[in-house]
Amino acid sequence: MTEMRPIETWLTDMDGVLVHEEEPIAGAQEFIAALREADVPFLVLTNNSIYTPRDLRVRLLRSGIEVPEESIWTSALATAQFLSDQRPGGSAYVVGEAGLTTALHDVGYVMTERDPDYVVLGETRTYSFESITRAIRLINDGARFLATNPDPSGPSPQGMLPATGSVAALISTATGQTPYFIGKPNPLMMRSALNRLEAHSETTVMVGDRMDTDIISGLEAGMRTVLVSTGSTRPDQVGRFPYRPTMVVDSIADLVPMAKGDDEALTGR
Template sequence: MNLRWKGFLIDLDGTLYHGSQMVPGADELIGELNRQNIPFLFVTNNSSRTPSEVAESLRVMGIPALPEQVCTSAVGAARHLADKDPGARVAVVGEHGLLTALIEAGLVITEEHPDYVVQGIDRQFNYETLRKAAEWITGGAAYILTNPDLLLPGQNGLSPGAGTLSAAIQAATGIKPVTIGKPESILMLQAIERLGLTAAETAVIGDNMLTDIGAGKNAGCGTILTLTGVTTEQNLNHYKELTGHSPDEIFKDLYELISALQGKER
């Protein structure tokens, strides 16, 4: 078979790796895209790391990657704000990847009368963090959320994600944030623009029906599901019913996807 898309937006966790372990075939998939000169970007909801750090972690696993090929929800949030309101005053609830992205985008970091509160994963989050975020937002600051993930997979199982922290802030303020990352379309549309393609010419590759495939659908892209992580053969129908949509293509592993890129029949 031949895949009809000209470029790809590729999820990371669950698609190319689990924790620090590469998914079998991930290195060969990226190698095949490079061999065929097919444009692609890595798109991650993780706001805690910089693109350079993400690329380095991929290379350590054996997956070819450059910082300029990485789109994070932190960079997406920073660009969204810098385009909308250059030099805006921003309070940060998050880690160094988010702080770095906002500073590099020319935004002013402050805890005094911010125009925006930008929140991502924050593993130092405590009652005082919640109190300050609620004070800023109820005081008139607009609320931006990098990504809505409730749980994050890690070496020791699942941990609360940015969406779980956001649930507390929303409960305290009654305000829903503007969300940048998957399954919303803002980060995806930025990445499509960086590829220089249209949404119809681009497909999202990912393992999660709720975030990856949902984001592809919301952005008007093609969607390719790999059964390498969250979505499996066993729960696929459940997720189809839950989300109300189906991927354009489904591959049981990355080797099947590589064969499709090479034009081979399954």
């Protein structure tokens, strides 16, 4: 711990860390404001592929949290970057919404139902039997299967909704093909975020509310990790996992001093 390098960059999850739906979590506004005031590079990460960074910026702003568009990194953006690296200028049949289709268009991908290179499954609030059936047939015909994230469910004002992971399981059962998931807990999402910031894992902290996505992906990417107790994983559940975060705090409010440059607790100084 005494040899840890000072913190130069922050990554933070959005839902459960900064907001609950559109309600801000205490300390979130101050944390982001402190990072911006200190000119510390940061990204807000989300596995949600429905919205574009512009959409998410507006949603956060309505919660009183001002995050620049370029400081938001989604599983859709990470997926588009991955596909652009793997097969530049390729084609895809997409089950998803504007966040995903826009990201793919921006890297030069063509959306098509005829012999696509990939079937890309993202999150949507309107999964249709027709689109899922078409995805199954295209995969059976040889399209590669990719999904933005493995989350089985997601929140809504009305209650829990099935998410990408649940629909991916349905398609996998029908086709016998398992998708490659880009978003957390794949550390690829973290690596792509680090690359976007031109940051080093040893000087970056990942803040999240889930041990099985945020913390493990941050750990596997070589970062220090902070678990907040305002989301999915309760403090009493941490001991059940074979890995531990660097720190467990009550909420993002506890990290405001560190965002201002007082990183003693995480550097061991």
